[in-house]
Amino acid sequence: MTPELFFQYLFAGITYGIMYAIVAIGFNIIYNTTGIINFAQGEFVMLGGMISISLLQFMPLPLAVVCAVIITMLVGALIEMIFIRWLDNPSVLRLIIITIGLSILMREVALHIWDESIRSLPYFYGNEITTIGIGPVRISPQVLWVIGVCGVVVIGLSLFFKITPLGREMRACSANRTAAILCGINTRNMVTFSFMLSAGIGALAGCVMSPITYTQYDSGTALAIKGFTVAILGGLGNSMGAVAAGLLLGILEAYSVAVVPLAFQDAISIAILLIILFVRPHGLFGSSEAARLTEF
Amino acid sequence: MKSSKVFPLCILIGLVIGVQVVTQLTDKTFYLTQLTMAAYYTLVVIGLSVLMGYAGQISIGHAGFFAIGGYLSAALTTHNLVSLQTHPFIQALGSMGMLIPGQDLYGEQLLTVAPWPACLFALAVAAVVALVLGVPVLKLKGHYLAMATLGFGIIIFRIGLATEFFGEADGISEVPAFVLLPSLAGLPALSVSGDFGHRIENYYIAWGLLVLGMVLLLNLIDSRTGRALRSIHGSEEAAEAIGINTARLKLAVFVLSAVFAAIAGVFLTHYNGGIGPSEASVMKSVRYVALVAVGGMANLWGVLIMGVTLTFLSLRGVFGSYDDAVFGTILILVMLFAPDGILSIRGKALLARFKKENA
Numbered sequence: 001m002t003p004e005l006f007f008q009y010l011f012a013g014i015t016y017g018i019m020y021a022i023v024a025i026g027f028n029i030i031y032n033t034t035g036i037i038n039f040a041q042g043e044f045v046m047l048g049g050m051i052s053i054s055l056l057q058f059m060p061l062p063l064a065v066v067c068a069v070i071i072t073m074l075v076g077a078l079i080e081m082i083f084i085r086w087l088d089n090p091s092v093l094r095l096i097i098i099t100i101g102l103s104i105l106m107r108e109v110a111l112h113i114w115d116e117s118i119r120s121l122p123y124f125y126g127n128e129i130t131t132i133g134i135g136p137v138r139i140s141p142q143v144l145w146v147i148g149v150c151g152v153v154v155i156g157l158s159l160f161f162k163i164t165p166l167g168r169e170m171r172a173c174s175a176n177r178t179a180a181i182l183c184g185i186n187t188r189n190m191v192t193f194s195f196m197l198s199a200g201i202g203a204l205a206g207c208v209m210s211p212i213t214y215t216q217y218d219s220g221t222a223l224a225i226k227g228f229t230v231a232i233l234g235g236l237g238n239s240m241g242a243v244a245a246g247l248l249l250g251i252l253e254a255y256s257v258a259v260v261p262l263a264f265q266d267a268i269s270i271a272i273l274l275i276i277l278f279v280r281p282h283g284l285f286g287s288s289e290a291a292r293l294t295e296f
Numbered sequence: 297m298k299s300s301k302v303f304p305l306c307i308l309i310g311l312v313i314g315v316q317v318v319t320q321l322t323d324k325t326f327y328l329t330q331l332t333m334a335a336y337y338t339l340v341v342i343g344l345s346v347l348m349g350y351a352g353q354i355s356i357g358h359a360g361f362f363a364i365g366g367y368l369s370a371a372l373t374t375h376n377l378v379s380l381q382t383h384p385f386i387q388a389l390g391s392m393g394m395l396i397p398g399q400d401l402y403g404e405q406l407l408t409v410a411p412w413p414a415c416l417f418a419l420a421v422a423a424v425v426a427l428v429l430g431v432p433v434l435k436l437k438g439h440y441l442a443m444a445t446l447g448f449g450i451i452i453f454r455i456g457l458a459t460e461f462f463g464e465a466d467g468i469s470e471v472p473a474f475v476l477l478p479s480l481a482g483l484p485a486l487s488v489s490g491d492f493g494h495r496i497e498n499y500y501i502a503w504g505l506l507v508l509g510m511v512l513l514l515n516l517i518d519s520r521t522g523r524a525l526r527s528i529h530g531s532e533e534a535a536e537a538i539g540i541n542t543a544r545l546k547l548a549v550f551v552l553s554a555v556f557a558a559i560a561g562v563f564l565t566h567y568n569g570g571i572g573p574s575e576a577s578v579m580k581s582v583r584y585v586a587l588v589a590v591g592g593m594a595n596l597w598g599v600l601i602m603g604v605t606l607t608f609l610s611l612r613g614v615f616g617s618y619d620d621a622v623f624g625t626i627l628i629l630v631m632l633f634a635p636d637g638i639l640s641i642r643g644k645a646l647l648a649r650f651k652k653e654n655a
Contacts, residue, residue, distance in 0.1 A: 037439040083628065092438045093354055097589050098631045100582055104624030228443055263458030270447040277444050278432035
């Protein structure tokens with residue numbers, strides 16, 4: 001492998017890794033406040049991409065992205081209020097099955113609205129062939145957008161959870177639900193907020209990655225699985241861990257293409273997940289004790 | 297067996313025969329095709345029901361076991377071994393009567409593995425895979441278990457999709473008939489195939505298998521083992537404390553349900569004459585989970601009834617292009633309003649009335 005190729009693979013891996021990390025952060029937000037893994041998280045990503053592509057016909061790109069994020073946030077809140085809010089002490093199995101059902105339903109609705117064709121947003125800067133040289137490698141400016149958005153999301157989230165009252169209430173809710181209720185925090189509202197927040201982050205991810213990965217009605221499933229893999233690798237609920245694990249998985253995947261056929265790429269990354277689950281069930285960076293009680 | 301268990305089984309057998317006679321009289325035997333397929337899919341679902349409902353372990357990867365059974369028996373019974381004829385291993389197999397010579401449409405020589413050894417090999421592989429996978433996987437709980445089994449299903453799907461031996465995206469077609477019993481003493485041979493002439497006989501093979509599976513599972517859950525399983529579902533720690541080897545029991549049920557899925561895979565593949573990667577897809581696994589949930593998890597009869605009904609309707613194309621959407625909706629509605637299954641709604645009301653009358 002030539003040094004150029006080595007770095008080219010490295011950057012491809014980083015790009016995908018960052019995308020996985022953003023999806024994983026979406027998982028973590030809901031998990032932290034509710035203990036639920038939202039199997040429909042990938043569908044938020046798909047919705048964000050699809051809605052922004054449709055809105056682009058009526059408005060400029062930045063506005064379309066903002067509107068898509070807001071609409072997806074509303075969808076997320078609506079879903080939580082209709083399907084989850086009023087359940088009394090549901091079992092994990094029940095919640096898993098409900099969110100799986102939701103993901104099927106959202107996918108099917110998307111299929112009937114946007115049919116099966118593959119769409120994408122235009123590149124935010126330049127076009128398909130615009131590249132920026134970094135040392136020996138050339139990357140698309142969209143990659144910088146992806147990395148930038150991820151950075152903003154991670155920093156923004158940690159500020160949000162540390163500084164704002166709402167963020168602190170959500171953290172209290174994840175640390176000890178009963179105590180949070182006793183302090184007068186409406187924990188049910190916090191759960192709705194967490195769904196909104198994670199839907200918004202998913203949608204934002206869906207918008208920035210759409211020019212690179214394209215968007216189709218069923219593109220959410222594969223992303224959700226990768227995102228979940230990363231969330232578990234990094235330790236459920238740990239956002240910095242998710243970024244590290246995302247980069248690790250993305251880079252491993254990128255280099256695996258050099259060794260095994262592309263068709264086996266998914267199988268490889270899932271096999272890695274299985275092995276890590278068996279050896280360290282609480283993830284690479286998570287400790288079993290702190291699995292739920294994490295700083296965001 | 298207690299009479300309370302024999303009675304519903306008799307009704308089931310009566311219904312199976314009744315449906316066949318009615319379709320025969322009304323000249324609607326084409327319904328039997330989908331009923332046969334529904335019976336095979338339901339075999340997967342009742343196996344999964346014991347794992348999910350009684351032992352309390354979710355698996356979103358059972359389509360993977362179905363595919364292991366189907367793909368292996370299909371690949372072995374269609375792969376031509378003529379070029380390897382001189383290999384000592386192949387000759388040893390041939391001398392044990394495990395190979396069948398034949399000719400294809402163009403008169404080429406064929407040498408394939410006979411269906412019976414292929415079937416047994418496929419089931420053995422499924423059981424071993426379940427065993428090897430189950431040891432680490434069943435230590436996981438909740439979301440981790442769901443994810444790990446989901447991951448297993450995707451790996452099998454990818455292997456089927458990317459391996460030339462398994463036909464890649466086309467899958468395997470022209471799978472020969474599976475002769476269960478050769479013709480004996482004037483009786484015709486019993487074989488699993490999609491031939492129109494074999495429709496009624498295949499209907500009975502599929503439903504016979506399903507009834508047999510039901511008898512086995514009903515006896516299992518009513519035994520000491522069954523009670524131990526339910527205690528795991530209730531509380532794993534408590535089960536440990538009263539001396540139940542929970543790890544071993546969970547593993548045994550996992551392997552059992554995997555073998556059920558693999559049997560269904562083998563038979564349905566021979567019946568359809570082929571198998572494709574979609575049989576191993578995540579959506580199939582989710583569908584099995586959905587059927588178990590709709591039937592009421594720990595309610596074998598409910599799972600059987602809902603499994604056969606919904607699969608039959610879906611195979612008849614009643615839901616059209618909304619097929620997956622219908623399954624998703626049913627899944628959500630049942631989990632929201634009747635987590636004990638659709639049949640529990642009526643059951644509870646009846647039970648309440650029964651208690652009132654007796655009081």
